[in-house]
Each structure stands twice: as C-alpha cells, then as structure tokens.
Amino acid sequence: MNYELIDSGDQKRFERFGDYKIIRPCxxxxxxxxxxxxxxxxxxxxxxxxxxNLWTLKKKKPKNFIVKLSDHQFKLLLSDFGHVGIFPEHELLWSWMENKIKNENLKNLKILNLFGYTGACSIALAKTNSFVCHVDASKPMTLWAKENAKLNNVKEDKIRWIVDDVMKFLHREVKRNNTYDAIVLDPPTFGRGPKNEIFKIESDLIELLFLCKKLLKKDFKFLTLSCHTPGYTSQVLTNLLLQVFGNKKIVTDEILIKSKNSFPLPMGSFARIEND
Ligand SMILES: C[S@@+](CC[C@H](N)C(=O)[O-])C[C@H]1O[C@@H](n2cnc3c(N)ncnc32)[C@H](O)[C@@H]1O
Structure with a gap:
C-alpha cells in the first residue's frame, strides 16, 4: 500500500505517502x-x-519522491505551503470514471479536466484510451503534471496541455463549437488565471457550469464536480447541477478518506451527472 491515512485528530492528519509518514494540519x-x-x-x-509555514524534518528532506496510487505513479514533494502535490481523496472519483469507461467499453472519449493541478485525474483518464484536455492556470503545475504523465508512460498525444484561465478557455471553446464527452472539474475557492484573472467560486461557478453545458455533447457520458470549499455540501453541488442541467441522474456524496485505524476523514463533496 502506497498511501494510507494512519490517523487523524487534534486538527491534524497523519498519513503515509510511500516510505514517508507525514503529519499535516486538518x-x-x-x-x-x-x-x-x-x-x-x-x-x-x-x-x-x-x-x-514550517516543515519539521526527522529525515533529510527529499527533493521529490514517487508514490503509487491505484495503478498510477506520482512525483510528490514537500511544498512550502504544506502540500505534497496530490489529493489522495480524489482516487475514488477517478476510479469510478476508469471503471465506467472500461466496463462500458467506451473508446476515444474526449474529456475536459478543468483546474487540473498536477495531472492525477488527467493521467488516470488518458490511460483509459481517452483523449484529455487538461486546463490549469499555472505553468509550474502543468510542467509537474507533464512529468507525472511521462512517469506513467502516457503517450504525448493523449493529453492536450492548456495553461490558461478556465473561464477564458471555456468561452473560447464555446466560440469554436468544440464539444466533449465528459467534463471533470475541481474548482478552488479562489484562484487566479495566468494574467491575474480572478476566479471566485461563489460568483463564478454557476457561469462556469453553464459554459460546461454548452460544451457537452448531447449524449455525454458524465460530468464530475468536486469541491473542497467549506459549506459546499453535496446538496449545494446538487442544487447547482439541477439548476444548470435540469433533470438528470445525479450521484452525490461526501468525499471521504477511509482509515483502518481511525474515523473516515471528510475532505469535501462531489456531485456527478451520470448520463446513461
Ligand atoms: C484545487 S486545485 C485542483 C485540484 C486538482 N483538480 C486535483 O485533482 O488534484 C486548484 C488548481 O486550480 C488552478 N487554478 C486556480 N485558478 C485558476 C483559473 N482561474 N484558471 C485555471 N486554473 C486555475 C491552480 O493553478 C491549481 O492547480
């Protein structure tokens, strides 16, 4: 096992990433x-x-280290902000998508991944024979994501890497009449595009979802919205999807990291349209 939530409590989480046991605030x-x-x-x-912001180190700080989650490998590091470069709680979201694509024998899907970060979800999807368009505002994050793709032997033509503001990119895609079979998005509470464009979840998410609707094919397969913003519960995400997409099959839940020793740790919520 390469990732494990060992325990949590006293506003901390204790996790194992490969060989390293790491404590972070929670x-x-x-x-x-x-x-x-x-x-x-x-x-x-x-x-x-x-x-x-300080790391207490009991071992020499590694420049980076590799951790395996599901069948995928990721380069992680101890960042100055306490991040390591992966959200392990998202594994259950990619697994559902991977299984759906495999079980239904879906081939060459065109999938859009917004706020793609270090590429975990894009890589998992690219390995299902899908074509992924990965959008993120940060050049360093995108370079990191490309390294992760290489580490997983993902062929270069499987992922199109876009460094852009998500809203600007979506408007452009709508103008170009581009369409997708599926969309995945994990919007931050607050973010900035490459030219300092501001993204605020409370005012921008609904418009973003309306743009996504325009980009989805009529017979699209799924849309997965995940969110870590405090108070943005399953019901909040469901209300948004119902308002934008109308009466569709929506599956929603808390995002939990399970632990064999401790309580499940809630890390946000997701809501997914399953368009069968
Ligand atoms: C919450 S993380 C996303 C986590 C990621 N989806 C995952 O699965 O691990 C936020 C990411 O959104 C990007 N971002 C923030 N504001 C943005 C914007 N306006 N346009 C594009 N990307 C943005 C950041 O660069 C960062 O990589």
Missing part, C-alpha cells in the same frame, strides 16, 4: 486521535502553520 479533525502518542511521534515530516 482543521476539521476536531476529535481526539485514536492511536497512541508514540505512534504519532514516529513521523518523518510534520508541517505546521502556527508561527510560520
């Missing part, structure tokens, strides 16, 4: 840890935001 974990202090003390790296 504001919602307001319960007490289940495992003993000695087990928590056996960490390799711990991040704290209390005084300044």
């Amino acid at each position: 504001s919602i974990a307001i319960w007490k840890p289940k495992l003993k202090k000695e087990i928590w003390a056996d960490f390799d790296f711990s991040f704290s935001r209390s005084d300044q």
Whole structure:
C-alpha cells in the first residue's frame, strides 16, 4: 500500500505517502486521535502553520519522491505551503470514471479536466484510451503534471496541455463549437488565471457550469464536480447541477478518506451527472 491515512485528530492528519509518514494540519479533525502518542511521534515530516509555514524534518528532506496510487505513479514533494502535490481523496472519483469507461467499453472519449493541478485525474483518464484536455492556470503545475504523465508512460498525444484561465478557455471553446464527452472539474475557492484573472467560486461557478453545458455533447457520458470549499455540501453541488442541467441522474456524496485505524476523514463533496 502506497498511501494510507494512519490517523487523524487534534486538527491534524497523519498519513503515509510511500516510505514517508507525514503529519499535516486538518482543521476539521476536531476529535481526539485514536492511536497512541508514540505512534504519532514516529513521523518523518510534520508541517505546521502556527508561527510560520514550517516543515519539521526527522529525515533529510527529499527533493521529490514517487508514490503509487491505484495503478498510477506520482512525483510528490514537500511544498512550502504544506502540500505534497496530490489529493489522495480524489482516487475514488477517478476510479469510478476508469471503471465506467472500461466496463462500458467506451473508446476515444474526449474529456475536459478543468483546474487540473498536477495531472492525477488527467493521467488516470488518458490511460483509459481517452483523449484529455487538461486546463490549469499555472505553468509550474502543468510542467509537474507533464512529468507525472511521462512517469506513467502516457503517450504525448493523449493529453492536450492548456495553461490558461478556465473561464477564458471555456468561452473560447464555446466560440469554436468544440464539444466533449465528459467534463471533470475541481474548482478552488479562489484562484487566479495566468494574467491575474480572478476566479471566485461563489460568483463564478454557476457561469462556469453553464459554459460546461454548452460544451457537452448531447449524449455525454458524465460530468464530475468536486469541491473542497467549506459549506459546499453535496446538496449545494446538487442544487447547482439541477439548476444548470435540469433533470438528470445525479450521484452525490461526501468525499471521504477511509482509515483502518481511525474515523473516515471528510475532505469535501462531489456531485456527478451520470448520463446513461
Ligand atoms: C484545487 S486545485 C485542483 C485540484 C486538482 N483538480 C486535483 O485533482 O488534484 C486548484 C488548481 O486550480 C488552478 N487554478 C486556480 N485558478 C485558476 C483559473 N482561474 N484558471 C485555471 N486554473 C486555475 C491552480 O493553478 C491549481 O492547480
């Protein structure tokens, strides 16, 4: 096993990424840890935001390290903001998409991945024989995502890499009459495009979804919306999808990271249109 939520509590989460045991802040974990202090003390790296953003290192800080999730490998690192370059909770979302594509023998789907970050979802989808258009505002993130694609032997023509503001890109795609079989999006609460374009989830998400609707083929296969913004529950996401897409089959839930030792850790919500 290459990723594991070891425990959570006291507003922290204790995870294992490959060979490394890492403690990071987690504001919602307001319960007490289940495992003993000695087990928590056996960490390799711990991040704290209390005084300044700081990693406590018990081992030499690796420049980067490789971790396997499902059948995919990702280059991770200890960033200055306490991120490692993957959201392990998204694994269940890619798995559903991978299974749907495989089980229904869907070939050469054209899939749009918005706010694609370090490429995990794009890579999982590209490996199903789909063609992915990966959009993210950050050039460094996109370079990192490309490295991850190489690490997974994804052929170059499988992913089209776009460094752009999501809203601008969507408007352009609508003008070009481009269409997709599926769309995946994980919008941040607040983000900036490459030219400092502001994205605010509370005012921009609904317009973004209307643009997505214009880009989806009539017989599209799915749209997966995930969200980590506090208070944006399953019902909030469902209301949005119902308003924009009308009466469709919507599957929605909390996004949980399960742990064999501890409570499941809620990391946000998702709502998915399954257009069978
Ligand atoms: C919440 S993360 C997305 C997590 C990712 N989807 C995953 O599965 O791991 C936010 C990403 O959105 C990008 N971003 C923020 N604002 C943006 C914008 N206006 N246009 C395009 N990308 C943006 C950031 O560069 C960052 O990579």
